[in-house]
Amino acid sequence: xxxxxxxxxxxxxxxxxxxxxxxxxxxxxxxxxxxxxxxxxxxxxxxxxxxxxxxxxxxxxxxxxxxxxxxxxxxxxxxxxxxxxxxxxxxxxxxxxxxxxxxxxxxxxxxxxxxxxxxxxxxxxxxxxxxxxxxxxxxxxxxxxxxxxxxxxxxxxxxxxxxxxxxxxxxxxxxxxxxxxxxxxxxxxxxxxxxxxxxxxxxxxxxxxxxxxxxxxxxxxxxxxxxxxxxxxxxxxxxxxxxxxxxxxxxx
Amino acid sequence: xxxxxxxxxxxxxxxxxxxxxxxxxxxxxxxxxxxxxxxxxxxxxxxxxxxxxxxxxxxxxxxxxxxxxxxxxxxxxxxxxxxxxxxxxxxxxxxxxxxxxxxxxxxxxxxxxxxxxxxxxxxxxxxxxxxxxxxxxxxxxxxxxxxxxxxxxxxxxxxxxxxxxxxxxxxxxxxxxxxxxxxxxxxxxxxxxxxxxxxxxxxxxxxxxxxxxxxxxxxxxxxxxxxxxxxxxxxxxxxxxxxxxxxxxxxx
Numbered sequence: 001x002x003x004x005x006x007x008x009x010x011x012x013x014x015x016x017x018x019x020x021x022x023x024x025x026x027x028x029x030x031x032x033x034x035x036x037x038x039x040x041x042x043x044x045x046x047x048x049x050x051x052x053x054x055x056x057x058x059x060x061x062x063x064x065x066x067x068x069x070x071x072x073x074x075x076x077x078x079x080x081x082x083x084x085x086x087x088x089x090x091x092x093x094x095x096x097x098x099x100x101x102x103x104x105x106x107x108x109x110x111x112x113x114x115x116x117x118x119x120x121x122x123x124x125x126x127x128x129x130x131x132x133x134x135x136x137x138x139x140x141x142x143x144x145x146x147x148x149x150x151x152x153x154x155x156x157x158x159x160x161x162x163x164x165x166x167x168x169x170x171x172x173x174x175x176x177x178x179x180x181x182x183x184x185x186x187x188x189x190x191x192x193x194x195x196x197x198x199x200x201x202x203x204x205x206x207x208x209x210x211x212x213x214x215x216x217x218x219x220x221x222x223x224x225x226x227x228x229x230x231x232x233x234x235x236x237x238x239x240x241x242x243x244x245x246x247x248x249x250x251x252x
Numbered sequence: 253x254x255x256x257x258x259x260x261x262x263x264x265x266x267x268x269x270x271x272x273x274x275x276x277x278x279x280x281x282x283x284x285x286x287x288x289x290x291x292x293x294x295x296x297x298x299x300x301x302x303x304x305x306x307x308x309x310x311x312x313x314x315x316x317x318x319x320x321x322x323x324x325x326x327x328x329x330x331x332x333x334x335x336x337x338x339x340x341x342x343x344x345x346x347x348x349x350x351x352x353x354x355x356x357x358x359x360x361x362x363x364x365x366x367x368x369x370x371x372x373x374x375x376x377x378x379x380x381x382x383x384x385x386x387x388x389x390x391x392x393x394x395x396x397x398x399x400x401x402x403x404x405x406x407x408x409x410x411x412x413x414x415x416x417x418x419x420x421x422x423x424x425x426x427x428x429x430x431x432x433x434x435x436x437x438x439x440x441x442x443x444x445x446x447x448x449x450x451x452x453x454x455x456x457x458x459x460x461x462x463x464x465x466x467x468x469x470x471x472x473x474x475x476x477x478x479x480x481x482x483x484x485x486x487x488x489x490x491x492x493x494x495x496x497x498x499x500x501x502x503x504x
Binding site: 148 | 320327343364376431443445446448452458468479492497498499
């Protein structure tokens with residue numbers, strides 16, 4: 001298929017490369033910053049543009065992969081009758097694309113992408129939504145780059161995204177808080193890395209409930225109180241410790 | 253060295269096996285439940301006992317690896333003059349062992365251990381504390397099963413343990429909450445596994461601050477409000493979402 005990529009951030013980059021590697025043609029890459037568009041265009045045998053007016057009609061599918069806040073304002077500037085138009089957001093409803101074409105959908109890859117860190121798209125769950133059956137067939141054809149493809153409406157996709165925030169952004173923030181706390185005490189963060197890896201490995205083959213250990217799970221008041229005492233001058237971390245400890249105990 | 257293992261839980265089991273594999277002799281394995289002691293004794297060419305009175309004097313080192321709450325009550329029943337006595341807790345001060353012998357210390361491996369899940373001890377950071385230099389030399393000799401050995405006093409060890417609770421118990425609890433939330437919405441938890449793995453992989457070679465993404469980091473109010481709206485009937489998760497989102501924004 002011929003695909004036009006609107007955006008050059010992490011999701012746009014990884015998706016465009018995976019589609020190109022799977023044999024699709026990337027017609028154009030748009031970014032407000034031409035040099036960013038050029039980087040991705042170079043990697044996908046494509047043409048870089050930095051004006052929405054320069055988007056041509058040679059593609060079958062137009063994928064808007066930009067910040068959530070900007071999707072609608074880009075979509076309302078595009079008029080692509082007869083073309084398939086797609087966004088990649090976990091949160092934005094599919095209907096915001098209705099202005100641009102009579103065929104539209106969502107291709108939401110559930111992963112955290114970083115610059116300079118390659119990912120294997122085949123392992124990434126992809127959630128699809130569309131307004132017509134034909135549009136769904138186009139999405140499924142693109143989604144063959146993944147082994148885990150699901151259909152989900154905007155409401156379900158929002159729930160998946162919320163769960164992703166819990167396990168990704170919030171866990172990563174706990175790593176951040178641990179890093180800050182250890183740094184203040186002149187202890188290097190890297191001592192935690194084997195533990196972080198093992199915590200992840202445990203939930204690959206058992207439920208998180210089964211994997212849980214630690215003072216809150218055991219109801220070990222004296223350790224919990226010793227920890228709170230250590231945090232008494234750090235009201236933010238104190239509150240987080242209390243709230244999560246209470247929640248673990250409620251679930252034990 | 254000759255080592256007596258007091259306890260047969262996850263830490264006791266993994267530690268005893270690693271010491272035995274490194275060539276140390278396990279003289280006896282004690283557990284209140286003889287069958288548990290026997291399981292570990294069988295794996296380490298040792299003898300199982302279920303009475304503290306049956307602990308003999310043939311070992312050089314006696315390692316108490318039991319629940320924090322029980323360490324002191326076991327230690328005060330042991331009188332082992334001339335022997336080295338050790339516990340493996342992150343939180344309990346070293347001094348609780350002072351009753352049992354004039355030589356004592358702590359061997360704290362920073363990892364989450366599970367039954368039936370082997371771990372490579374060589375990668376596990378170990379934190380040592382002792383009351384004499386001779387005792388430290390004995391601990392260091394045992395700790396050669398690890399490539400990451402640190403000396404840390406009881407106060408530092410407690411801080412390391414607190415950081416471990418943040419990245420292990422608390423992250424795992426977020427997985428648990430995500431599992432519950434998805435389950436209520438008939439979405440399987442396994443869709444999150446690639447994301448959980450990638451979240452961990454990212455902090456292996458960059459700081460958690462650099463790795464952070466998501467609506468709180470971007471200050472994306474509309475997504476945050478949409479998520480809170482989804483959680484309005486779940487006061488516990490609502491509070492956790494708010495507290496962690498606020499903290500991410502404070503650190504961005």
